[in-house]
Amino acid sequence: MCKNILKINIPENATKQLKLQSFDTNKRKLVISSNWLPLFGFDTATTVVEELIGIGQGIRIRLSNDDDLKVKKVYERAYKSRKNNPLVSKETQMDLRGQKLINDAFPSSTEMVHITFRQGIIEIKPIENRVYDTIQKFRRMKDPLSVTLACSAGIDGYSLQENEFKIETLIEYRVHEKRDKQDLTETGALNAAANLNIRHLVNEDIMKLDLDRLAELTQNNLSTVYHVSLQCDDVCNVKAKSLKDASLEDLSTSLDMVFDCINFVSKFMPPTILVENVRGFRTSDAGKMLVTRLRRYGYKITEDYLDGRDFEGKTSRIRYYLVATLLPFDFEMPKAVMRSTTPIWDEYIEPFILSGEARLVNHVGSFKKGFEQGRIRVIKRDSLHSPSFLKSQDRMAKDSVVIQDEQRDNNLYFPSKPMMAKLMGIPKEFDFSTTSQTIESECIGQSIEYPMHDAIIKKLKEHLLFAHARLNNRLF
Numbered sequence: 422m423c424k425n426i427l428k429i430n431i432p433e434n435a436t437k438q439l440k441l442q443s444f445d446t447n448k449r450k451l452v453i454s455s456n457w458l459p460l461f462g463f464d465t466a467t468t469v470v471e472e473l474i475g476i477g478q479g480i481r482i483r484l485s486n487d488d489d490l491k492v493k494k495v496y497e498r499a500y501k502s503r504k505n506n507p508l509v510s511k512e513t514q515m516d517l518r519g520q521k522l523i524n525d526a527f528p529s530s531t532e533m534v535h536i537t538f539r540q541g542i543i544e545i546k547p548i549e550n551r552v553y554d555t556i557q558k559f560r561r562m563k564d565p566l567s568v569t570l571a572c573s574a575g576i577d578g579y580s581l582q583e584n585e586f587k588i589e590t591l592i593e594y595r596v597h598e599k600r601d602k603q604d605l606t607e608t609g610a611l612n613a614a615a616n617l618n619i620r621h622l623v624n625e626d627i628m629k630l631d632l633d634r635l636a637e638l639t640q641n642n643l644s645t646v647y648h649v650s651l652q653c654d655d656v657c658n659v660k661a662k663s664l665k666d667a668s669l670e671d672l673s674t675s676l677d678m679v680f681d682c683i684n685f686v687s688k689f690m691p692p693t694i695l696v697e698n699v700r701g702f703r704t705s706d707a708g709k710m711l712v713t714r715l716r717r718y719g720y721k722i723t724e725d726y727l728d729g730r731d732f733e734g735k736t737s738r739i740r741y742y743l744v745a746t747l748l749p750f751d752f753e754m755p756k757a758v759m760r761s762t763t764p765i766w767d768e769y770i771e772p773f774i775l776s777g778e779a780r781l782v783n784h785v786g787s788f789k790k791g792f793e794q795g796r797i798r799v800i801k802r803d804s805l806h807s808p809s810f811l812k813s814q815d816r817m818a819k820d821s822v823v824i825q826d827e828q829r830d831n832n833l834y835f836p837s838k839p840m841m842a843k844l845m846g847i848p849k850e851f852d853f854s855t856t857s858q859t860i861e862s863e864c865i866g867q868s869i870e871y872p873m874h875d876a877i878i879k880k881l882k883e884h885l886l887f888a889h890a891r892l893n894n895r896l897f
Contacts, residue, residue: 431460435538438548441523441531449527450518451534451545458495458513461538465513468492473525479534479546480517480526517545530554551690552719555747556892558643559692565889566882569644569691571627571682572651575613576868577697579851580875581648582617584882589644590621592630596652611855612864627681632688645885647691650869651678651698651707679707683714690718692888693752695881696743697869700726703741712743720745723752727877729870730806731757735765735844738809738870742877748888755876766802769844770824778837779824782817788833791819800824800836807836807844814841815862838862846871 435457441449463469468485470492485492497511517523526545527534530553537544559565566585570578571592578588593610610624621639623630686694694715702708703724712722722745729738732755744752773779782788791797796819798808808822817835824834836844838853838861845865853861 429460433539435461437536438533439536440533441527444518448518448520449523450516451523453515453517453536453543454512455538457538458515461543462541463495463513463515463543465495465497465511467495469495469515471517471519471522473522474544474546476525477528477547478526479544480522482515482543482545484541515543552747555643555690555692556749559645559748559889560892562643562645562889565645565885567644568646568648569685569689570613571647571649571685573613573648574609574864574868575616576847576851576864576871577648577650577874578613578617579848580869580871580878581646583848584875584878586646586878586882588617588619589642590623590635590639591617591619592623592625592627592635594624594626596626605860608856608860609864612853612860615852615855628678630681632684636688641689643689643691645692646695646881647685647689647693648695649682649685649697651682651696651702676705676707679711682711686715686718690747692747693881693885694720694743694745695877696741696745697874697877698741700739700741703743708741715745720747721751723754725754727754727873728757729809729846729873730760732870732873732876733758733761734806734846734870734872735761735769736807736809736870738845738873740870740873744877744881744884746884746888748884748892750884750888750891752884753880755880761805764803764805765800765807765844766804769807769840770800773837773840774824774826774834779834779840780837782823782833782835785817785833785835787817787819788821788823791821791823794819796820798822802827810836810841810845810866812863812866814866815859838865841865845869846875 437455437457439451439453441451444450462484469482470485470489472481472483474481495513495515497513499511527547530550531547532550533548535546535548564587567587567589568581569590569592570581570588573591573593578591582588591610591613593613595605595609597604597606607624610622613619614622623635623638696711712724716722722743724741724743727740727742729736742754746752770779788797798820800807800822810822811820814821822836824836826832826834838858841862842851842865845868847865847868848871853864856864
């Protein structure tokens with residue numbers, strides 16, 4: 422009977438990754454069981470020599486020579502039910518468990534090794550344990566409160582700075598939009614620079630950012646927080662599906678910005694990550710991809726939907742928050758407080774009407790259509806909070822926020838920028854003088870609900886200080 426002959430083209434080299442195994446107490450071993458062994462000359466009963474490449478640099482296995490004194494044999498094992506080895510009838514294996522060699526070759530933090538097969542030579546090198554290395558770098562830092570802030574015009578950064586975080590790097594670039602009549606790419610960065618102490622200002626599109634150059638600029642210094650607010654237009658329910666589809670065609674979409682967030686994390690492995698976005702981000706494909714990849718990198722994920730009203734905020738802004746940490750301690754979201762039962766009118770609305778800042782807008786046609794279509798969002802005398810402002814607020818769209826005063830002939834008033842900022846809880850010291858009225862409105866409209874965000878930042882600070890103290894064997 423003629424047997425089938427299996428034909429395999431032998432490559433110049435082959436690679437794979439394997440996990441170091443534990444046995445007994447504090448002992449490690451590596452078992453190489455692979456179809457590649459016989460292909461590259463390591464057949465059953467072949468004698469080999471194991472050599473140290475260098476301390477912490479791995480092991481080289483080569484075919485033995487006649488004058489080698491200490492040799493080992495490649496061996497084989499048979500499994501009755503296994504048929505996954507087409508090259509030989511039995512499974513070819515190599516078993517490395519000499520503790521001195523393994524401990525010299527692989528740092529104690531090594532979990533995975535990289536194996537390269539060549540004819541007559543196998544090289545086994547440690548794969549960097551990036552989670553372990555990040556924790557050790559964090560432990561050695563004198564100051565555990567530092568931030569790389571991305572996609573921010575400064576308001577969220579102000580909360581970080583008020584909580585004693587240092588803004589190491591700001592990555593901010595306002596992408597050109599079709600309606601823009603001039604170059605506005607520096608507006609958000611200018612606004613941030615007017616309010617924050619920034620060490621490195623990167624006024625570049627995050628989707629075109631060269632991370633190697635960024636590492637060179639920052640001298641690869643570790644920021645303990647990567648704080649990113651990815652553009653939300655294409656996961657927000659305010660933007661029509663037809664417009665989202667069109668943006669995919671003309672490449673004006675921001676949906677793929679999640680890749681840039683993942684690439685940054687892959688490059689720098691920050692100890693903690695804070696992501697803030699609209700409610701729809703979590704259930705979008707982009708949100709699912711981000712969470713999954715962060716978990717693959719070893720991050721523990723804490724996520725929730727938070728409502729500004731639950732943190733003494735005066736707007737109904739709901740945001741998705743994600744905190745990812747590599748540190749060996751759990752992060753807890755801030756706890757909600759009791760919502761206010763006092764109408765916002767007397768303190769937040771009436772003074773701006775009396776001063777004339779909230780201007781009369783009874784004549785605006787888009788607002789009339791907004792009422793007819795049920796899209797307008799209204800503040801009245803008995804309102805306990807304001808509807809959430811949008812980036813488009815200043816354009817007086819049909820879904821803008823307006824004030825309706827029943828005691829003044831149902832007059833409609835348009836919120837001023839200072840009123841919007843006060844309702845959002847933005848500190849009065851925050852300076853918008855570097856921006857135009859339109860950009861100021863956009864910054865506020867797409868900003869964080871300040872008291873809610875501040876509660877998150879305080880918990881993140883607590884998490885970092887606690888972890889730093891415990892990792893350095895200090896009481897907290």
